[in-house]
Amino acid sequence: MINPDTDVDFHITRTFNAPRELVFKTMTETAHLQHWWGPKGCRIAVARNEPQPGGIFHYCMQFPGGMTMWGRFVYREVVAPERLVYVNGFADADGNAAPNPMSPDWPMEMLIMVTLTEQGGKTVLKLVSTPINATELERANLLAAHASMQGGFGGMYDQYEEYLAKVA
Numbered sequence: 001m002i003n004p005d006t007d008v009d010f011h012i013t014r015t016f017n018a019p020r021e022l023v024f025k026t027m028t029e030t031a032h033l034q035h036w037w038g039p040k041g042c043r044i045a046v047a048r049n050e051p052q053p054g055g056i057f058h059y060c061m062q063f064p065g066g067m068t069m070w071g072r073f074v075y076r077e078v079v080a081p082e083r084l085v086y087v088n089g090f091a092d093a094d095g096n097a098a099p100n101p102m103s104p105d106w107p108m109e110m111l112i113m114v115t116l117t118e119q120g121g122k123t124v125l126k127l128v129s130t131p132i133n134a135t136e137l138e139r140a141n142l143l144a145a146h147a148s149m150q151g152g153f154g155g156m157y158d159q160y161e162e163y164l165a166k167v168a
Contacts, residue, residue, distance in 0.1 A: 083116070
């Protein structure tokens with residue numbers, strides 16, 4: 001496990017009105033991920049999803065106007081229903097790691113650690129994202145983007161909350 005680099009780590013905490021088992025299931029199964037994962041307003045096409053250590057979640061984000069971007073996770077830990085650890089980054093259509101198409105000075109890979117705890121029938125999600133082998137410039141860009149990332153993850157998790165309400 002890579003030790004988090006706390007001076008540039010990105011943190012987000014959300015509480016969802018659903019039991020932890022359902023939250024975990026909807027965060028790992030293809031049939032669910034394609035309905036909520038990604039930035040608000042984009043559709044996701046899942047090319048591959050293997051939620052197990054060493055497995056890959058490879059997906060295409062399709063934006064209005066025809067722009068597409070590929071991404072992938074490489075799962076490191078999948079501990080149902082409490083923990084997910086994966087390396088996240090952009091990808092090409094074949095699933096190979098690729099630089100951020102909109103920001104070449106962005107870390108190639110981010111280690112994402114998600115913990116889920118149940119409190120009174122609700123689930124608290126804590127996500128920590130830390131860059132892997134980032135340059136000083138990439139780390140500075142990540143730190144400068146924290147507010148924007150709060151909005152981006154916030155929008156995605158707003159979609160997720162709506163989706164959870166439908167399947168709960």
